[in-house]
Amino acid sequence: MASSGVTRNLRSTPVDGYPTPTSALQSSTETILVKHLPIVTSADVPVGEGEASGQGPALNRQLHLQYLLRNLLQGFPARYASQDASQPWLIFWTLQAFSILGVGLDDRTKQRARESLLAMQHPNGGFGGGPGQAPHLLPTYASVCALAIVGHPGKGGAWEGIDRKKLYDFFMSLKQPDGSFLVAQYAEVDMRGLYCLLAVATLLNLMTPELLSGIPEFIASCQTFEGGFGNASFSEWAFQSDGSSVSYDPSAPRPVIGEAHGGYTFCAAASWVLLRPYLRLYYDPSSHAPKSLSASIIRRPPPTMKLLALLRWLSNMQGIETELGGFKGRTNKLVDGCYSWWVGGCFGLVEGLMGPASAAGTESEGKHELHADEDGWDDVDDALLNREALQEYILYAGQHPAGGLRDKPPKYVMCFDSRHRIPDMSGLLPSLATLSMVDHRVSPDEMRRDNLLRAWKSTVTEGEAIGAAPISEEQIRFETFQKEVFANALCWLEDEGSDKYVGGNVNRLNATQPLFNLTVTHSEQMMAHFYGQTISPRTARNPPKCNKSSPPDSLVAGAKSNITAARGLCCQSPDFIS
Amino acid sequence: MSAIFQDDDDDSVKLYSEDPAWADVVPIPQYQGVDALAPINYTEEYQDATNYFRGIVKTGEMSPRVLQLTEHIIRMNPAHYSAWQYRYRTLLALQSPLEDELRLMDRFAIDYLKTYQVWHHRRLLLVALHSVDAAAAELRFIVRALQDDAKNYHTWSYRQWLLAHFNDEARLWAGERAWTEELLEQDVRNNSAWHHRFFVVWGSGVRKGDEDREEVRKRELGFAKDKIALAPNNPSAWNYLRGVLDHTKTPYSTLSTFVQLYTASSAPAADVFDLDNPPPSAGAELPSVNALEFLADIHEQEGQTEQAVQVCVYVVLRYTFTKHFVAQIWKSLANEHDTMRKKYWEFRIREAMQSR
Incomplete structure (x- = not known):
């Protein structure tokens, strides 16, 4: 519930009588941020409707919807040419923002989205x-996620239009000897690209031991002494290529390139969650593994992620009261709205990695479920970040008076991806996603996982029944793997009774699945299709709730008469209904 | 950024579609037969240039005019990775002088400091140049670039890659540690500089002169302690201190005396100055949250060690006492000194209480 009115501790970050450029910038930012707290001054709060009702800050839903509609229908102004190489992101952000706000789109708009996205698919895959631009892992992720929202199976639905075979070949063409991936040909290795690749491969059923080999070691090598993750590691000492073959020296250093950073840390943690079935099924340091599996089994212990160190670092990224509890992306940097999602969202992933629900696979071999240096902890009964404070940060400091959400008031610094630095648009989705995350605690649900595994329709055993070639150990293991990839991703559901939102129902948003940044429904629909599975309806851990505050009529009416095409564009969200 | 669009309404904008030298190229519009959703309303100049770029990519032409075109596009949109990629391939195909390209990049790096591509392109050029001289010059260039933006992630990543890739002890690595000291003199809170120091001293093998690791450990702990004394609430210095201890597997308890100078609510009377345990500066705001956390960690670590060798009643009793003491510190963090992280400190208490 809203904590406005509660006495706040407004001690600023200590300077210790030793000012430096960092502390000077920090102090001036805190001075600006504190002004956005109603308790300090009620005059300068940008969005004040919520206060009047005594419910704390309000999400200005109407204003944001108008802003999104304006972009969607009129297009983006010329300054967005800086996003010309990120067009799938503009579309994905807009569509996903609608999903979170609980607004559905009409068929014509969806079709235009599908056609636009497929026009960006490269003839060689990706x-x-x-x-006409080169294929790249980041826009590939944005395109596939956008297609999860607007696409469907069958004719004209665009899902069959994704060339999965060529996409897989494109992925493999980017693979480096150390397990990492270039984001595009001649481009850089980057943790974001790796996450994008894994999310897409999971959604489209392209995960294979071949694709994944070396990735866990690469990710583990990117954890810094601070506990968070850097962008990449240096591979040339450990992996030496003499043209035809690559030799690996496990004793050689693989130093992290770049300091611990919120964006890369989210990507590393989300990737780690997506890799769990691989870590469980394809690492076997014992000699018991059948010989027939020798090709794909890795005969050493799986690499580890230091979860408690990661949690400590994440926790330290939350700004203090004078920073309104927003998140920063690196030690001694400023709070920034986009890290609310990257770092704030990462808590849920780490809690999922530590908690019991995600720890075990189908078989109860308690050997190395956690793949962590530290022991698990089985009492995840509450979020470990200050959710109310974070929500207040976004609502008090982050709402732009003209619609859209920004990373922080007046002055802003670069967002995680500088290519997305235009404040309104790049700030909007992370901020909405954060609010959604604060609303709903989405975590792995053991019962859902069991149901998904039980309901799995085997493709391998069917083949055997009609007299195909005998099934190899390799095939059986691979199908178990696919099944676990499926269940591992789709068991993330909203906790019952976990919704928590400052400002009352007006701020209510749809839940976001943190592994993909899609709604649970969109993730399920796409994965069910590409894995050839039927998904049983979820027993709602939380009953469906509608957005009473923004019925479709008022939305369209609010969308100004100059956007006449907006009429009839939106309807109530399909999420929760399926 | 808006400077690149200053020609919007300028009649002098040169369009490729009006240039006879480009008459042989068939421009390709972006969307054909698609009613694009949420399109960008480009300037005429940008749209024209990118139409011709798509035309070039389609025919695979690699010529000097392609270098002009890609430069033009990159100046309008430095994040156009396809233009960068095609430019690089063209440079190689034409065997263009890469030193000239680097000088062009010097200007780009300052103008478009925050794009991935401008730094990655330099990296590709350096790989192709294969020269330690060039790498040494790059280190000097980076020093200048960091003067404008001391924490630029790409710049730092590039420097770390240069050092490791060319790996020349005398010409590249030799000055690095001293340089981080210089930067930390300017701003002891510059976390990028701390990370770089860790990269140089611990992450990338053993530097010349650093063969005695015990000496290095002492030196680095001393360095971190001195920096903590200057500004006891600087998490960068504390994290480095922890990093060194973890990396060298040194128990936190070896720093008990030092840490307790920073957990008190006021600075101790400085009767004797102990070089190993520099006291907080006069302006220090105490107690330091980082120090309180560290003190709790010392006792938690000790508790875990003793738990492993529970041999007598005395140890068990002391363990119980320690656990209680640690919980008191965490409670003070949760309720008084670091209230934003209340949930985290309560988690630490739960965790400790549950472990037997």
């Missing part, structure tokens, strides 16, 4: 930042 998606580019726009039509």
